[in-house]
Amino acid sequence: MTDRSFLHALETLELVCRLGSMHQAAARLNVSPPAITRAIRLLESEVGATLMDRSTKPARPTEAGERLARATRNGLALIEDTIADIRTENSSNDNHVTLACTIGMATYWLMPRLPNFYARHPSITVNVQAPPLDRPVLSRGIDIALRYGRGDWQDGETIKLFDERICPVGRPDVIGRALKQGGLSQALLIDVRSTSQHWLGWTEYLRASGETFRPQGEVFDNYIQAVQATLDGRGLMLGWKSITSEQVSDGTFGSWPGGDKDVGTAYFISSSKTGGRKAAAQSFVKWAVDMARDQ
Structure with missing residues (x-):
């Protein structure tokens, strides 16, 4: 098994354990259930242990499967934190804004309007991040989040857009x-x-x-x-x-x-307590509020 396929199999097992179902994991990954089964069987062959108990309907992870899935989850979280740290270290420039939002919000609301922002602020660069779980948060390295809900977050300053x-x-x-x-x-x-x-x-x-x-x-x-x-x-x-x-x-x-x-x-824009102090982030927030008001 190649390193790439091994990592894919680990991520597949983690998703199956998190969702509790091979069928749900297949739907999430947009693949067939047999593809999920093959990935986990290859992983079982690689580690030399049974990772799914197939005597139950639906199949459930064994103790070994749960341990490996938990280790994978922790490893992915560590990678995400490390990337966030690196992003923070390299985004100290006040003309750089890192923003988190869902894929749908980025595709259908933000990106069509972003050229207008660049026309007004040509010196500012906006780095748009769509989080893996499609739930934007003000994690480390994120200056601004566009997010959906009722506006009751406590991790920064929040303004309603629409x-x-x-x-x-x-x-x-x-x-x-x-x-x-x-x-x-x-x-x-x-x-x-x-x-x-x-x-x-x-x-x-x-x-x-x-x-x-x-x-x-x-x-x-x-x-x-x-x-x-x-x-x-x-x-x-x-x-x-x-x-x-x-x-x-x-x-x-x-x-x-x-x-x-x-x-x-509603949709809201939230600024982190640190990133929100950047002049570039403040310019983006003001622009987003103006765009939402004029739409």
């Missing part, structure tokens, strides 16, 4: 077809599920709307895949203001009639 709203969206022809056929219960509903985020899913949305049917459709672990599937006409997704507002504004997506909901959450 209230988040949710509404089913999709291509106009897909929405029209579903309306003619009888409503959401007749549509394929594209869902996003992640153990690391607290987004509202279709099940919760339908329950809040008084619907009793079970959603049917594809499931993804990030919004980039879900948006692409929706663009391809494969169903409807729950559209969040931070992610699908541009597609709705330009007519690429339509909104489900009467489907808009305020779920009591």
